[in-house]
Amino acid sequence: MSDKLPDLIDPLLLAERHSVLSGAIKITALERLSDLVAECDGFVEIEVAFTKEGKQPVASGTIKTELMLECQSCLQPLPWPLDIGFKLGVVASMAEADRLKIDCEPLLFNGEKISLNALIEDEILLALPDYPKHGYDCIGHSSSGSGNFETKTNHAKAENPFSVLAKLKKTGD
Ligand SMILES: [Zn+2]
Numbered sequence: 001m002s003d004k005l006p007d008l009i010d011p012l013l014l015a016e017r018h019s020v021l022s023g024a025i026k027i028t029a030l031e032r033l034s035d036l037v038a039e040c041d042g043f044v045e046i047e048v049a050f051t052k053e054g055k056q057p058v059a060s061g062t063i064k065t066e067l068m069l070e071c072q073s074c075l076q077p078l079p080w081p082l083d084i085g086f087k088l089g090v091v092a093s094m095a096e097a098d099r100l101k102i103d104c105e106p107l108l109f110n111g112e113k114i115s116l117n118a119l120i121e122d123e124i125l126l127a128l129p130d131y132p133k134h135g136y137d138c139i140g141h142s143s144s145g146s147g148n149f150e151t152k153t154n155h156a157k158a159e160n161p162f163s164v165l166a167k168l169k170k171t172g173d
Pocket residue numbers: 071072073074075076133134138139
């Protein structure tokens with residue numbers, strides 16, 4: 001978990017050595033992602049195994065994190081747990097990419113080291129929804145004004161996103 005992850009990697013060399021990279025990346029280190037989240041405090045936990053399937057170098061891995069997005073309906077914080085699996089085939093050209101097995105996404109590599117952070121960030125951005133929203137009628141909750149507002153706020157407290165996060169953290173261990 002505290003392993004220092006390299007930023008620039010050579011996926012072919014790593015595949016030759018059957019290396020596994022695992023550790024945590026600060027969300028603040030992922031600039032494009034930082035712009036999208038409401039809080040940048042957390043970490044992204046990753047594990048990427050490099051290996052060869054026949055002659056094909058592949059990188060398969062998992063990304064786990066809990067992002068705090070902004071709900072596009074009510075603009076309130078929206079905890080968004082992510083558990084992504086990916087498999088990339090290292091290729092030198094699009095022609096090679098066409099020959100990849102169906103379960104592999106191409107990872108173009110021209111010999112110059114590539115950024116591990118950027119690779120992970122791309123996978124996360126692909127997995128995020130364009131319009132993240134609460135899974136319940138959050139606008140109905142927040143715009144209901146006076147009257148029985150109090151009981152509704154109590155409901156909101158019961159569904160406090162932070163307690164949800166805490167629960168996720170416990171089960172994640
Ligand atoms: Zn909402």
